[in-house]
Amino acid sequence: MAAPSNIDSDKLLQLASALQTSLDVETLIEIFSRHLAPMVHHQGLQYANEQMGIDLTIGETGPHRSSFRLDLEEEALGELGVFSAETLSASRKKIVETLVASLLYSLRNALMYREAISASARDPLTGINNRSSFRKVLDREVELSHRHGAPLSLIMLDVDRFKSINDKHGHVVGDLALKSIAKCMLSCIRDSDILFRYGGEEFCIALSNTSLAGARKLAERVRRALEILVVRTSGVRLHVTASFGVATLEEKEDAGNLVEKADHSLYRAKALGRNRIASHDDTREQP
Structure with missing residues (x-):
């Protein structure tokens, strides 16, 4: 069946109106897929934005993938991939390009909103998750743990005698030490682990699907890494250590109990x- 050469303006208006109902990137791609389907049959869509670390697929992949750059006023918003059973014809690609034009402004707004939400959950000094996001994330992890019967552990750590670093070398050096400590911990943990700056020199690591023994093992890895870490700045060489508290969620416990x-x-x-x-x-007692 031949693709229509023109797109009904009412369909474009319906798409634009539907896209204005959400600021969630995945929801926007789902809406776009539903409105595209009657005009261009496809098996799924892939949206990727490397700069923001987004790579999501709606529907299924297929043997053929057509790529469309998403640019708005010289701003790169990522790339849209259309999976189909057959290679898209030039006329069908034109339809996709026409509909993409309706997607761009809503997508940019959603990306800006996503960035703002992400920034509000980040510690400005270290770049890791902050305390305001900690309880929300932990509540979610506790719910998933109870629902699936999977272990959940929590590590809380405090940099030993950190106040003396600030007192002796100043807060600029202290801030550099905290950034180095956070970077060191990130290099030790797994992709599934979630690191937070809980406050001052205190940090937390949430470990899904991890028993108490596994959490202790990871805590020891971090402890040893910090023990050999050297923070260098302005001729100063700092050595740090940290103390660790480890706990695992038990049946009927909530996030507050775990903390x-x-x-x-x-x-x-x-x-x-x-x-x-x-x-x-x-x-x-360790070590």
Whole structure:
């Protein structure tokens, strides 16, 4: 069946109106796919924005993929891929390009909103997740853990005697140390682990699908990495250590219970001499 040479203006208006109902990128691509389907049969769509780390697929992939650049006023918004059973004809590609023009402004607004939300959840100094996002993320992880019966662990750590760094070398050096510490921890954790700056020199790591033993193992990896870390600035060489509290979610516990257990374990690790790991279920002293 031949593709229509012209697109009904009412259909363009319906698409534009539908796209204005959401600021969620994935929802916009789903809306676009639904409105595209009657005019250009396709198996799925892929939207990728490398700069923002977005790569999502709606529907299914297919043997043929046609790519469309998404540019608005010289601003690159990413790329749209259309998966189809057969190679799209020139006329059908033209239809996609025409509909894409209706997508661009809504997509840019959604990307700006996504960026603003992401920025509000980030610690401006270290670039990792901040405390305001911690409870929201942890509540979600707790819900998933209970729903699927999967283990969830939490590591809380505090940089030992950090106040003395600020007192002796100043806050500029202290800030540099915190950035170096966060970078070091990011290099130790897995992609599935979520790192937060909880406040001051205190950090948290949420570990989904991780038992207490697994959490202790990762905490030890981070502890050793920090122990050999050297922060260099303005002729100053700083060595840091940290104390760790580890806890695992139990049945019927909520996020508050998990945080409380990890916090108590952290307090005990510092009381036992610092630069060590303590967990809620034992009295082992490390290192």
